[in-house]
Each structure stands twice: as structure tokens, then as C-alpha cells.
Amino acid sequence: MAADTIVARATPPGRGGVAIVRLSGPATAAITAQIAGAVPPARQSVLRTFRDSADEVIDSGLLLFFAAPNSFTGEDVAEFQCHGSPVVVDMLLSRATRLGARLAEPGEFSQRAFLNDRLDLAQAEAIADLIDATSTQAARAAHRMLQGDFSSRIHSLVKELIELRVFIEAALDFPDEEVDFLADKRVIQQLDTLEISIADLLDSAQQGQLLRDGIRAVISGPANVGKSTLLNALVGQQRAIVTDIAGTTRDLLHESLLIDGLPVEIIDTAGLRVSDDPVEQAGIALAEQAIGDADLLLVVSEEGASSASLAPVQDLVHQLPKKLRQISIINKIDIEHHPAKVVRDGENVQVYLSAKTGEGLDLLRAEIAAAAGFRPEEEGLVIARRRHLDALLKASQAASAGRGALRNYGAGELLAEELRNAQQALGEITGEVTSDDLLGKIFSSFCIGK
Ligand SMILES: Nc1nc2c(ncn2[C@@H]2O[C@H](COP(=O)(O)OP(=O)(O)O)[C@@H](O)[C@H]2O)c(=O)[nH]1
Ligand SMILES: [Mg+2]
The missing domain is CATH 3.30.1360.120 (Probable tRNA modification gtpase trme; domain 1)
Structure with a gap:
């Protein structure tokens, strides 16, 4: 007290x-x-x-x-x-x-x-997330987290883990009893269920983190294909300047929108092309930076455009250290009166639309949510933070390292050690094992009076 x-x-x-x-x-x-x-x-x-x-x-x-x-x-x-x-x-x-x-x-x-x-800590975080919620879905998910829906799943996982640890550590302590636990099917079976439970929780947490933090989508492409018009259409307001003069957009323009509860920060950028204008060059440099920080790239081109015009974007994407998810948008279908459609070719998704008439925008919204891995129709979503994902990943890695140690070397001690690590990682979520530094960081981001 x-x-x-x-x-x-x-x-x-x-x-x-x-x-x-x-x-x-x-x-x-x-x-x-x-x-x-x-x-x-x-x-x-x-x-x-x-x-x-x-x-x-x-x-x-x-x-x-x-x-x-x-x-x-x-x-x-x-x-x-x-x-x-x-x-x-x-x-x-x-x-x-x-x-x-x-x-x-x-x-x-x-x-x-x-x-x-x-x-517990996850519930306390949910209070701040409820207060900060920007959508109905996020508010409900935060409330579920606050009610302990997620914590009770963590607790039952920890219980499973403890049972397994008790069994294995007892077997290690009494090697004379000839309990050949390494050959015991039960250990493998329990490890299986454990790994499945962790994977399920990780999946829920990923959905919850998307609901809380959303994604950042950058619009890029050649000049004059309708990038700014697309931003305006998605936001439903005239935010970016649109002209038929190539090189109109220079600064980055950030807007926020919700797609079925998924917060999307959308960024309009200068068209990528060779330019002598120092202001436009500076805009292109900003665009390149924004693409580097994006979760999703919306590459806009127009019907009938040459693939060469897209080369600067693709060159840039290839230089990125991470693989960036992309949606190709073929704009201006209204000119030739073509229908809106989605064309899939393996991982490549092309959306044909008209930013001007709005035709096909709903298809694009659905593809953005899908590319983010967001399942808006999912029931019982709880809000989650990056921290929770990291801890669950750690638990998952520990469990599979433990399984590897058992399978490859019959190393029961290593399995026990890894299970202890997994339990520790899960405890970080609910705050059973948490450093004072982390606690300070979490609570200081709350508002006063809460
Ligand atoms: N017909 C038609 N014109 C479009 C469409 N989208 C944009 N435009 C026009 O294309 C020109 C360039 O648009 P803008 O949004 O500034 O392109 P940006 O340079 O890529 O940002 C403007 O004259 C727009 O009115 C579309 O879907 N259909
Ligand atoms: Mg523009």
C-alpha cells in the first residue's frame, strides 16, 4: 500500500x-x-x-x-x-x-x-487504450481486455505450462525411477497443445494490435496518375491539391481513416520522376523516406501507362531492407468506361478503380484491410500492444526451442529451461514479472487522473 x-x-x-x-x-x-x-x-x-x-x-x-x-x-x-x-x-x-x-x-x-x-498489467493498459480508442471496435476490444478476457487466456496457458514443467522437472529429479519421460507421448502431446495455444493467442493479439495501432499506407507512383485524388477520395474530403500539372504534390500529406475499425494512416507523396526543380526533388526525397517507413505501399498508375513509368517505385522498393506489402492501383478506369475489379496473380493484387468517380474504392478498402491481415468480422477481439506480441513471440520461440532440444538431443534440462523462459515471457504480459522501468514507462503514458 x-x-x-x-x-x-x-x-x-x-x-x-x-x-x-x-x-x-x-x-x-x-x-x-x-x-x-x-x-x-x-x-x-x-x-x-x-x-x-x-x-x-x-x-x-x-x-x-x-x-x-x-x-x-x-x-x-x-x-x-x-x-x-x-x-x-x-x-x-x-x-x-x-x-x-x-x-x-x-x-x-x-x-x-x-x-x-x-x-493486472494488461488490464491496466486496457484502461488507457479504452480512453484513447478511436473506433467502436477498438473501444469494445479494449473493454474486453479490461474485463480480463485476454488475461484469463494467458493464465490458463501458464497453468498448462506449469503442469508440464512440474512433470518434466520431477522426472529430471528422479532419474532412477525409470520414468523415461523423453519417450512419454504425453510430453510431446502437451507441447503440441501448448504451441497451438500460444499461436492462437498470438493471432488474437495481432488482430488486437492492428485495431489499436493500425497501419501506415503510403501512396506512390509516377506523377499525375491521380495519387492525390485517391487520397481525397479515401478520406472523403478535399485535403490534397489536385491539378493536371505534374509535380503538384511536394510535401507529405498525412490523413487518418478507419476501414472497418482498422486505423489507417494514409500518406500522399510527390510522384517519382526525374525533375530539375529543387523543391520537387526535396518532395521526392521525402516520398522515398515515407516509403521506407510504410507498412503498405499503394502503387498508383493509370490505365494504359507504360510499365517503365513504374520503374522508379519498384527500384526503390527493391532497395528496402524489408519486404513491403503492395497493392497496385490502376486508376482512371472511367475514361474508357471499364468496370472496377480486383485481379490477383499470386501475391500481386491489382485494383482497377476511378479515384474521380469513386468506383472501385470499396474494393480497395477491402484489399487494404486484407493486406494488413485484419479480420474485421472476427468476434471477441481484444485490444493488444506491441509489447504483448513481443512477449508471445518470445514464449513461442522458447517452446519450439524446447521441443528442438528434446527431439534432437533428448535434453530434458534444456526443455525445462525453455519452458521456464516461456512462462516468464507470458508473465511479462500480465505484469507478474515486470521491471520497474517498464512499469514507469507504461503508466506515465496515461492521462492524469486515471
Ligand atoms: N478521368 C480521371 N481523371 C483523374 C482521376 N484521378 C485523377 N484524375 C486527374 O488526373 C490529374 C492528376 O491528378 P492528381 O491527383 O493531382 O495526380 P497526382 O500527381 O498523382 O497526385 C488531375 O487532372 C485529376 O483530375 C480519375 O480517376 N479519372
Ligand atoms: Mg499529387
Whole structure:
């Protein structure tokens, strides 16, 4: 339990109908009694007058008290619901700090909830993700994470792991018992189920991370093929300048859109071509940089264009250290009255569309979601972070390294060691094994009052 008492405004800054000032910690009851008279019964809202040190009225409003451990933080908590005036909020905050409370750091209430075992780390992160959600899907997925849907899957995985470890370590400790566990089918079978469970969780987490972080798609291609028109069409607003003059776009233009809940940052760039204009050259250099940072490249060309015009883009892509997913877009189908369509050739996807009329844009949206690996129709999605993916990958690698050690060398000790590593990695997700540095980093990115 923390020794000090923290206070913060829990509602957003500015004016509003109601503002909430929240206190948590051992001095909560004493401070509350000073401001609002006797502490009310727990979990009942009472109407009170809030007073300053000179007994002058600050405001009147509802007061709620939650006695430890039955509160969000697990400590004594009080909530003052005052009128939503920044001045009233300031008076309440300064009254509380004079009475011994300290202004809370960002995320400190959630951090206390975590430290007092009211939530695990993945659930605490879900609070921030719920607050920051930009789509209905993300909000629902964050709520599921907060309810512990993901954590309980991690816990059952850890349980499976522990059972297997107990069996293997017992066999290692009593080699005389002639339990030839290496030949025991059960070990292999349990390793199989374990690896499948980890892979399933990794897949869910990947979907959840896409929902939270989205992807970055860069539009590139030769000049004048309709890249900026495409950006405008996707965003549904006139954001980029469109002219029939080649070399119009110079700066990078970033816009955000949602495709079935998948956040897509879309970036329009200068057309790639040889140019003498230093401003255009600078734009092309920016475009090349943006392509290097992209998750997905939308290569635009127009019907009937020569493949040579696409050479600068493809040359650039070939130089990239990573393999970049691409969708080819053949624009301006309206000129020859051709229908919109998707043509697939192995990994290559071509979408024929008209950025001007909007025909085929829905096909492109679906292909963008598919290229990102996003399955919008999936039920029960939970929100996830890169950190969770990394931990699950680590667990998966440890499990398969353990299996390799068993199969190739009959090395039971190595298998046991790898399973311990896998368990450790899973524990990082829920916060059972987490460094203080990481905790500090996670909670400091929260907003104040949460
Ligand atoms: N007919 C037709 N014209 C288009 C289409 N998309 C863009 N354009 C025209 O092509 C020209 C270049 O467009 P712009 O978006 O500036 O191309 P960018 O240089 O690739 O960004 C403009 O005159 C647009 O009106 C389309 O789908 N159909
Ligand atoms: Mg342009």
C-alpha cells in the first residue's frame, strides 16, 4: 500500500456540467471529513457542501466514498462531483493538497490499482487504450481486455505450462525411477497443445494490435496518375491539391481513416520522376523516406501507362531492407468506361478503380484491410500492444526451442529451461514479472487522473 494520498481531476480540463476530483490513499477519509463533514457510508452518494480552510463554501455536490480494499485502487477513495468549473476544481485541488494530499502523476491511480492487485498489467493498459480508442471496435476490444478476457487466456496457458514443467522437472529429479519421460507421448502431446495455444493467442493479439495501432499506407507512383485524388477520395474530403500539372504534390500529406475499425494512416507523396526543380526533388526525397517507413505501399498508375513509368517505385522498393506489402492501383478506369475489379496473380493484387468517380474504392478498402491481415468480422477481439506480441513471440520461440532440444538431443534440462523462459515471457504480459522501468514507462503514458 502506498503511504501517501494522491488527488487529481478525473474529468477532462475545461468547463462542463460536472467535474470529478478524486482522492486515493490512507489520508482520504481525514481529508474528506475536513472538506465535506463526516465521511459518508461507503458506496452511497450524498449531497454535501465542500468548504475551504476558512469554512467558506467552495461548491456543493455529490460525494462518494469507497473504503479499502473495495475501490478502483484498492485504497480508500473519495470522489467529489462538483460543478464543472476549472476554478472550483482548482479550489478543491488546492484544499486537498493543503490537507496533505499530493497531485497525482499520470496513470498513478491505475498504477496503484495494479500494485494492489485490483488489475493486472494488461488490464491496466486496457484502461488507457479504452480512453484513447478511436473506433467502436477498438473501444469494445479494449473493454474486453479490461474485463480480463485476454488475461484469463494467458493464465490458463501458464497453468498448462506449469503442469508440464512440474512433470518434466520431477522426472529430471528422479532419474532412477525409470520414468523415461523423453519417450512419454504425453510430453510431446502437451507441447503440441501448448504451441497451438500460444499461436492462437498470438493471432488474437495481432488482430488486437492492428485495431489499436493500425497501419501506415503510403501512396506512390509516377506523377499525375491521380495519387492525390485517391487520397481525397479515401478520406472523403478535399485535403490534397489536385491539378493536371505534374509535380503538384511536394510535401507529405498525412490523413487518418478507419476501414472497418482498422486505423489507417494514409500518406500522399510527390510522384517519382526525374525533375530539375529543387523543391520537387526535396518532395521526392521525402516520398522515398515515407516509403521506407510504410507498412503498405499503394502503387498508383493509370490505365494504359507504360510499365517503365513504374520503374522508379519498384527500384526503390527493391532497395528496402524489408519486404513491403503492395497493392497496385490502376486508376482512371472511367475514361474508357471499364468496370472496377480486383485481379490477383499470386501475391500481386491489382485494383482497377476511378479515384474521380469513386468506383472501385470499396474494393480497395477491402484489399487494404486484407493486406494488413485484419479480420474485421472476427468476434471477441481484444485490444493488444506491441509489447504483448513481443512477449508471445518470445514464449513461442522458447517452446519450439524446447521441443528442438528434446527431439534432437533428448535434453530434458534444456526443455525445462525453455519452458521456464516461456512462462516468464507470458508473465511479462500480465505484469507478474515486470521491471520497474517498464512499469514507469507504461503508466506515465496515461492521462492524469486515471
Ligand atoms: N478521368 C480521371 N481523371 C483523374 C482521376 N484521378 C485523377 N484524375 C486527374 O488526373 C490529374 C492528376 O491528378 P492528381 O491527383 O493531382 O495526380 P497526382 O500527381 O498523382 O497526385 C488531375 O487532372 C485529376 O483530375 C480519375 O480517376 N479519372
Ligand atoms: Mg499529387
